[in-house]
Structures are given as structure tokens and as C-alpha cells.
Amino acid sequence: MGSALDIGVGRDRLDRSDLAAPFGGVRAPAAFSDDFHTRCEAALLVSGPEAVLCGPTSAALFGLPLPARHRPGPLTPIHLALPAGSRAVRRAGITGSVLQLPPHHVTRWLHLATTRPARTWCDLATRLSLPELVAAGDRMLRLRLCTTDELARVADERADRRGIRVIREALDLLDPASESPKESELRVLVVRAGLPAPRANAEIRDEHGRFVARVDLLFEEYGEILEYHGDHHRTDRRQWRRDRTRESELESLGLHVTEVAADDLRDPPALLRRIARNLARRGWRGTLRL
Structure with missing residues (x-):
């Protein structure tokens, strides 16, 4: 991956007030540095080509309802994962993890690398209460981002079994007719x-x-x-x-x-x-x- 310095952008240009640093080592227009999509893009840039957005960050990109503690904001950490065998990202403003992600559990959404909707929902099971997880699943089904069968299949494919009991209980409670x-x-x-x-x-x-x-x-x-x-x-x-x-x-x-x-x-x-x-x-x- 090239850098601004490599292509001749001077350090004095990078230090000007019209640019901000969402994360150390990356610059963005100051007016957009707190924008959620910009912060996601910046987090991926500083974390390497194998990094993918996951968990609450991916859920927000897909438009799923989240409790206040996980909703996007200037101080909300960006959640991203690296593949098994890597070391989790340790950087201010980023919550890093290591996940075993089969290729079909990953996609691109709004030009950003992220876990697929079904995998994102399953990974939320360790962070949301059962009612919150059902609310996210109802919205996912209503938006036709996936099906109940796909959710169940991806849940069984995950190497990490954390949250599986909550997932199975939530699957029986999902209803795409719910509107809020x-x-x-x-x-x-x-x-x-x-x-x-x-x-x-x-x-x-x-x-x-x-x-x-x-x-x-x-x-x-x-x-x-x-x-x-x-x-x-x-x-x-x-x-x-x-x-x-x-x-x-x-x-x-x-x-x-x-x-x-x-x-x-x-x-x-x-x-x-x-x-x-x-x-x-x-x-x-x-x-x-x-």
C-alpha cells in the first residue's frame, strides 16, 4: 500500500488544518473526519488488506437497530477483525478481534470490506441482549438482507461457538412483520x-x-x-x-x-x-x- 509521502505529498501539506487524522497514520478532510463511513474506511486503511469490519460496526452499515451503547458516533470504536493466525489490531478508536472467517462470510458493502449480514448478526450475540438481538434480526429479515435459514446455517458454521444458545433462542423468535x-x-x-x-x-x-x-x-x-x-x-x-x-x-x-x-x-x-x-x-x- 502506497502512502502520501511516497507519491510526493509533503509533510507540511499533511499537517494543514483542512485535514484531520481519524486514526494515526491516515488523513481525511477535516469536515468528514467524524463521519461514520470515513472512520470505517480509515480503520481499514491502517489495519491492513485482510481486515474486515464486523460486529456492531457492520450492523450499523447494514442499517440494523442497535442500542445506544453501540450506535455510531465520533467516540464509538470501529470494530474490525483479522483472520485466524493474526494479531488483533490494538489502536485507539478500534476494537480489534481475530475471527475464523470462511470467504463466503465476507462481502463488500458501500465499498467497504465487512462480514456478511448473517455472520454479522451471529457475532452480535455476545454483545446484545436477547430482545436486542431479535430486534436486529427482525430488521434484517424485513430488509431481505438474509433469510432465517441462512442465519441458522451461518450460526452452525462459526468456529467460535460463543453466543450459540442466545442465537438459537433468537432464531425461534424472529418475525419480519415487526416494524420497530x-x-x-x-x-x-x-x-x-x-x-x-x-x-x-x-x-x-x-x-x-x-x-x-x-x-x-x-x-x-x-x-x-x-x-x-x-x-x-x-x-x-x-x-x-x-x-x-x-x-x-x-x-x-x-x-x-x-x-x-x-x-x-x-x-x-x-x-x-x-x-x-x-x-x-x-x-x-x-x-x-x-
């Missing part, structure tokens, strides 16, 4: 607690077949609905009014709506007990597992 990470996480909490499996993004129609609403999660047998509402549902007055009208119309059809907010997900036992009581009121006779 919080819907996915809520669905996982419900199913793992022994409640009936709800249908994601189900359409509700009235007795004349007229479309009424598409709801986040529907316990079809019991006429119970779970709706996850982000903060804008509370702070936007017009949205709040639409929610009330929609909820009234659903309840006029004999359905019952439980609204779930971020605070509810911080206390899962209380939320699950409330859902279980509503289901029991409508005939569910199962046992809640907390």
Missing part, C-alpha cells in the same frame, strides 16, 4: 413470559371490511392489543388526539388496547402482570413466568 425495535423487544418479553404469541402489525377491519387500523401486537384469540408509543405520541398534541380517536374506534369493535411506553419496558414484571391480567379477563388460562 421496541415492538420486537416487547414481543420477546411477552413470549418468554409464557403469554400467547401475538401477531405483529395486524390489520383490524370492522364488520363491513373497512380498514380501521394496523396495530403493533394483537392477541387475536383474546381481542387484546399492545401498542408501543414513543415519546412523540405524548408530546405531539395532534398525534395524541389521533391516538385517542384510534383507540376509541378499536374499543368500539370490542377490542382492548394497552399502551406501552419506554418507562414500562424498564419494569418488565409490572408490565407483564398487567398484560396477563387483561388476557385473563378475556379467557386466557395460562401461567405467567417471571
